[in-house]
Amino acid sequence: MLRGGIVDQKINTVDHPLIQHKLTLMRRKDQSTAGFRLLLREISTLLAYEVTRDLPLTLVDIETPMQSMSAPMLLGKKLCFVSILRAGNGLLDGMLDLMPSARVGHVGLYRDPKSLQAVEYYFKVPNDISERLAIVVDPMLATANSVIAAIDRLKKAGAGRIKFVCLLAAPEGIEALHAAHPDVESYTASIDERLNDHGYILPGLGDAGDRIYGTR
Ligand code: PRP
Ligand code: URA
Numbered sequence: 001m002l003r004g005g006i007v008d009q010k011i012n013t014v015d016h017p018l019i020q021h022k023l024t025l026m027r028r029k030d031q032s033t034a035g036f037r038l039l040l041r042e043i044s045t046l047l048a049y050e051v052t053r054d055l056p057l058t059l060v061d062i063e064t065p066m067q068s069m070s071a072p073m074l075l076g077k078k079l080c081f082v083s084i085l086r087a088g089n090g091l092l093d094g095m096l097d098l099m100p101s102a103r104v105g106h107v108g109l110y111r112d113p114k115s116l117q118a119v120e121y122y123f124k125v126p127n128d129i130s131e132r133l134a135i136v137v138d139p140m141l142a143t144a145n146s147v148i149a150a151i152d153r154l155k156k157a158g159a160g161r162i163k164f165v166c167l168l169a170a171p172e173g174i175e176a177l178h179a180a181h182p183d184v185e186s187y188t189a190s191i192d193e194r195l196n197d198h199g200y201i202l203p204g205l206g207d208a209g210d211r212i213y214g215t216r
Contacts, residue, residue, distance in 0.1 A: 044094030045095065052079070052135075082135065083106050107136075118145045163187070170194060
């Protein structure tokens with residue numbers, strides 16, 4: 001049975017009906033590449049609302065056509081999205097639709113198919129990452145090896161406050177991420193059942209990168 005919608009203390013499940021509906025369309029094996037990409041973009045915009053809910057605001061003085069007022073705006077240096085390549089870019093696009101001026105970092109990682117360990121091939125984040133909330137995005141939290149490696153690397157680069165957003169999470173990955181980085185607040189659209197022997201999420205949606213880019 002899927003556990004989406006249940007509140008897990010180690011991860012926030014965003015169970016908005018629009019997200020759940022679109023996620024079901026994405027999971028279907030007959031969903032086209034274009035449809036999969038568009039649905040992921042739409043869902044990521046909705047997830048972005050949730051992950052940015054507690055951004056700090058400040059009051060600024062402005063003039064409306066009617067009178068002056070103090071109105072809320074986001075405070076200071078805001079955030080930086082960090083995409084775990086390559087599937088992370090599928091979540092990134094919808095978030096940038098909502099926050100087009102956000103800074104973006106990239107961590108290039110692939111999962112070795114035998115060991116399931118993450119192998120890094122690229123790392124680039126803004127120099128002032130220590131002053132920003134880093135929001136790490138990757139659709140799949142399976143063993144958590146990839147996101148743990150990405151967050152290890154971000155912390156080495158100076159990142160302080162870090163959140164993580166994924167589309168699907170396996171219980172094994174949630175436990176592992178929380179054990180390695182208990183300070184990171186995580187968000188998902190669904191907690192699925194388990195991993196198979198090859199580290200794939202069940203029922204899942206298959207290989208996210210391949211489905212976004214049509215590489216299989
Ligand atoms: C997928 C996915 C995650 C990782 C999750 O990437 O996008 O990064 O697997 O698995 P884990 O939690 O067990 O580490 P993949 O390695 O297939 O690379 P890709 O995004 O380039 O397709
Ligand atoms: N990576 C994916 O793309 N899918 C899974 O189910 C697990 C890891």
